[in-house]
Structures are given as C-alpha cells and as structure tokens.
Amino acid sequence: MIFDKIHQFNFPTTIRFGAGAVKELPAYLAKNNLKAPLIVTDPTIAQLPLFKSIVADLSSKNIAVEVFSDIHKNPVKSDVYKGCEAWDATNRDSIIGIGGGAALDVARAIVLRVNHREDLFKYDDLIGGDIYVTNDVPHFITIPTTSGTGSEVGRSAIIADDETHQKKILFSPKLMAQIVFADPELTMDLPPFITAATGMDALTHNMEAYLAKNFHPMCDGIALEGISLIKDSLVQATNHPDLASRSKMLMASMMGAIAFQKGLGVVHSLAHPLSSLLDTHHGLANAVNIPYGMQFNIAGFEDRFKKIAIALDLQEQTGDAVVKYLFDLNTKVNIPHKLSDIGVKNEHIETLADLAFADFAHPNNPKPVSREDFKQLYLSAL
Structure with a gap:
C-alpha cells in the first residue's frame, strides 16, 4: 500500500x-x-x-x-x-x-x-x-x-x-x-485508548464476519486480509503511530465493515448490552469480550480458526493460539482482560444476559448461543 x-x-x-x-x-x-x-x-x-x-x-x-x-x-x-x-x-x-x-x-x-x-x-x-x-x-x-x-x-x-x-x-x-x-x-492525533478500542472493534468485525454462518466467500477473503492488516499495525498505531500504521488500520476498519454484511456473532451480542446499559465504549466492550467469545466458538470450527491463525502469522495454527493472541494483544494496547475492570458488577449479569440473548447479532454466530451461554460467558469474563 x-x-x-x-x-x-x-x-x-x-x-x-x-x-x-x-x-x-x-x-x-x-x-x-x-x-x-x-x-x-x-x-x-x-x-x-x-x-x-x-x-x-x-x-x-x-x-x-x-x-x-x-x-x-x-x-x-x-x-x-x-x-x-x-x-x-x-x-x-x-x-x-x-x-x-x-x-x-x-x-x-x-x-x-x-x-x-x-x-x-x-x-x-x-x-x-x-x-x-x-x-x-x-x-x-x-x-x-x-x-x-x-x-x-x-x-x-x-x-x-x-x-x-x-x-x-x-x-x-x-x-x-x-x-x-x-x-x-x-486519525493521527487519536489518543492511545481510542486507537486501541476502535482498532479492537475493527478486529472483532473481521473475525466475527469470517466466522459468521452465512455464505459469502468474498466477505471471507476481505475479512482475512483485514485481520492481517490489523496484526501488522494496531500495536504500532496505538503506541508509536505513523502514517503507515494509521493507513493500514483505516483500510482494515473499512474492510471489516464490508465483511460484516455477512453477519456478526456472539462477541457483538456480549458487547451491545454493555454500551446500552452501562454506556461502555463499544470498541472497549468488544475488546474485553472477544477472547471469551472466540473461545466459545472454537469447537467444531477448528478449520476456520486455522485460517485466522494463518492470517495472524501464528506459529501454532489453532483456536487456542488465536485466543492467547487476543489476550496478548489486549495487553499490548492496554485493554483490560476482565469486565470488572470496566465497571461491570455481579448484579449486572442477569440483565446483561437478557439483553445479549435479545440482541440481533448472535443469530449469525456459527453456533447457537443460549441465554445461559451468555450468562456463563459474562461470568467467565467478570
């Protein structure tokens, strides 16, 4: 580019x-x-x-x-x-x-x-x-x-x-x-937090679009390239921004938006209630939840996670390696690993689970997500 x-x-x-x-x-x-x-x-x-x-x-x-x-x-x-x-x-x-x-x-x-x-x-x-x-x-x-x-x-x-x-x-x-x-x-003057949170939002779009159950091979290809661009640029854009890293991130975010016409999934349904109930920044909500949502999706979709791991240039081409990468990436861009670090309390869980189950995104997740699944995912992330 x-x-x-x-x-x-x-x-x-x-x-x-x-x-x-x-x-x-x-x-x-x-x-x-x-x-x-x-x-x-x-x-x-x-x-x-x-x-x-x-x-x-x-x-x-x-x-x-x-x-x-x-x-x-x-x-x-x-x-x-x-x-x-x-x-x-x-x-x-x-x-x-x-x-x-x-x-x-x-x-x-x-x-x-x-x-x-x-x-x-x-x-x-x-x-x-x-x-x-x-x-x-x-x-x-x-x-x-x-x-x-x-x-x-x-x-x-x-x-x-x-x-x-x-x-x-x-x-x-x-x-x-x-x-x-x-x-x-x-985008050059965006503060590190906004760069990180919005960048993780773009990564969530690309990953969820690639995993979404609908048939759209063109979106799949765009999503994998978007994932690759973010792997190359998010840490740099957050911590030591330059025109190259900012350009790659801007392109990757557009690619994610094009790809997610195929659908989104469990991570967005976990994130949306945090924004509406607790006014959490949408990108931050996705960033904290994405490792847990991806872990939920691995079983039965190992072939898809292998492609994601290849796009991320990981040595181990497994779903578990992708989840570890996501936790490590959050650390590198100063995103917390737990919902409790962003204001979520135990008393919020039941309402969050209700809202997540009612959300529009998860019907396109590669596997069904029940209300109990959402509750357990929130508890795991808490």
Missing part, C-alpha cells in the same frame, strides 16, 4: 483514500452544486483542530456550514430527531458525517429521516422496515476520523431506544454515502 498518494476505488461507494484526501471536499461540493451541508459529528470531534480546519476550509470557499454535534456516544433515537430538526431549521442541501461510528450512525439515520417522517423505528431492518425506505434521500458524504466501525462504507445505522436501550438497525442501500474521504491523517 502506498501511503503518500491518494487512491480511488469503488466498493460500490466511491472511496478517496490517502493522506490529504479530505482537502478534496470543497471542490467535490462545488462540483455537485452543494452549498449548505449539515455536518454531523460528536461533541469531542467538534472541538478538535482537525474538525475546525475542515469547517474553516469550507467556509473560506463560501460554503454555508451548519454543525450538529448534540449526540450521545452510544446514539439514541432522540439524537436523530434533534439532528433532523437542525436540518429543517437551516435549509440544508446535503449531509456530511465526520467522526467515528456514533457520528456516522446518527448522520446516516438523519439522512433516512429527512424524507421518511414516520416513527424512526418503523424502518428497523429486523422487522422488515427496510421496505418502507422508498423516498429519495439527501446527498450523503462520510469522513471517518477513527479506524473502528468502518461506518463510512456502510448502509446501516445502529440506534438505540432512549428508554429500553434496545438497539435497532436502520438499513437500506439508499443510505450508502455517495463518496467517502478516507484520510489517515485525520
């Missing part, structure tokens, strides 16, 4: 990838006669110099920018409604999502809501709501600032109910960005 030039590829979204790619944004907007974008980001990104530089660059070219950043780190329906109110009040013509998974999920959900004004969760893909996504949507552009969810190349948004905390999936091919500006320079 050449890091000092910008590449273009399509999958199917047009992706402009490379250092400095974000500088092309004003010209792209002008070319498409877009003069009043709503920029959706999170409160942290909104205060960073990199974000202010993007806004200033647009403003200097007579592009009237409106910023919406009033969102939770684990997005809820009310975030989307407030963002749509900002759209209505300020006469916008396009939406630009800038940030990590939370910002891009809210941006994508606002894209849906602009011309689909029934209750947001009517469009929940898990109840067939995608059939109601029939109207046009605004011009949508994504710019990632983390290497985790890969939401920039996705076509779905995960939004939780404000009251029940249950996560819903809003899905439609219409919700894909028209273009992605994937600029690894925007």
Whole structure:
C-alpha cells in the first residue's frame, strides 16, 4: 500500500483514500452544486483542530456550514430527531458525517429521516422496515476520523431506544454515502485508548464476519486480509503511530465493515448490552469480550480458526493460539482482560444476559448461543 498518494476505488461507494484526501471536499461540493451541508459529528470531534480546519476550509470557499454535534456516544433515537430538526431549521442541501461510528450512525439515520417522517423505528431492518425506505434521500458524504466501525462504507445505522436501550438497525442501500474521504491523517492525533478500542472493534468485525454462518466467500477473503492488516499495525498505531500504521488500520476498519454484511456473532451480542446499559465504549466492550467469545466458538470450527491463525502469522495454527493472541494483544494496547475492570458488577449479569440473548447479532454466530451461554460467558469474563 502506498501511503503518500491518494487512491480511488469503488466498493460500490466511491472511496478517496490517502493522506490529504479530505482537502478534496470543497471542490467535490462545488462540483455537485452543494452549498449548505449539515455536518454531523460528536461533541469531542467538534472541538478538535482537525474538525475546525475542515469547517474553516469550507467556509473560506463560501460554503454555508451548519454543525450538529448534540449526540450521545452510544446514539439514541432522540439524537436523530434533534439532528433532523437542525436540518429543517437551516435549509440544508446535503449531509456530511465526520467522526467515528456514533457520528456516522446518527448522520446516516438523519439522512433516512429527512424524507421518511414516520416513527424512526418503523424502518428497523429486523422487522422488515427496510421496505418502507422508498423516498429519495439527501446527498450523503462520510469522513471517518477513527479506524473502528468502518461506518463510512456502510448502509446501516445502529440506534438505540432512549428508554429500553434496545438497539435497532436502520438499513437500506439508499443510505450508502455517495463518496467517502478516507484520510489517515485525520486519525493521527487519536489518543492511545481510542486507537486501541476502535482498532479492537475493527478486529472483532473481521473475525466475527469470517466466522459468521452465512455464505459469502468474498466477505471471507476481505475479512482475512483485514485481520492481517490489523496484526501488522494496531500495536504500532496505538503506541508509536505513523502514517503507515494509521493507513493500514483505516483500510482494515473499512474492510471489516464490508465483511460484516455477512453477519456478526456472539462477541457483538456480549458487547451491545454493555454500551446500552452501562454506556461502555463499544470498541472497549468488544475488546474485553472477544477472547471469551472466540473461545466459545472454537469447537467444531477448528478449520476456520486455522485460517485466522494463518492470517495472524501464528506459529501454532489453532483456536487456542488465536485466543492467547487476543489476550496478548489486549495487553499490548492496554485493554483490560476482565469486565470488572470496566465497571461491570455481579448484579449486572442477569440483565446483561437478557439483553445479549435479545440482541440481533448472535443469530449469525456459527453456533447457537443460549441465554445461559451468555450468562456463563459474562461470568467467565467478570
């Protein structure tokens, strides 16, 4: 991979990838006669110099920018409604999502809501709501600032109910960005914790997608290459970041997001309740749980774990070696090994098990997961 030039590829979204790619944004907007974008980001990104530089660059070219950043780190329906109110009040013509998974999920959900004004969760893909996504949507552009969810190349948004905390999936091919500006320079100043947590999220996407029971050989190949790129780059990107390691992580996170259209699994179902119930960072929740979830999946799928071990360049090509690698990797990037280290208590376990069993991800796990399995996995990780 050449890091000092910008590449273009399509999958199917047009992706402009490379250092400095974000500088092309004003010209792209002008070319498409877009003069009043709503920029959706999170409160942290909104205060960073990199974000202010993007806004200033647009403003200097007579592009009237409106910023919406009033969102939770684990997005809820009310975030989307407030963002749509900002759209209505300020006469916008396009939406630009800038940030990590939370910002891009809210941006994508606002894209849906602009011309689909029934209750947001009517469009929940898990109840067939995608059939109601029939109207046009605004011009949508994504710019990632983390290497985790890969939401920039996705076509779905995960939004939780404000009251029940249950996560819903809003899905439609219409919700894909028209273009992605994937600029690894925007990730260079991420602090080590965010780099590690989002990087482990990307690794979880790739591993779970590869193991998911659905048939999708192309996703399998993409996932294995994503795993290999993360093996080469996450520790460096976390502890001693350079452009090469940041570029590999940004590419690997997009690959994970493309691969997980095949499905996810037990680890995400363990992680989602931690975010909704305890407001745990999603990447951190995946990072702590992934060794335990992978251990659960080994029996009967040894051939798949052998391929993962090869992608990780492990001497022993076994599932147990993969699990040991995951614990060691967490240590190297300063992620704790136990849920108790991130605020989970014994009294949370029953509720977490209920939420995990109700979660949408584990039906695609290679083997069935019962509520009792979830309880025992939480207890093992506690």
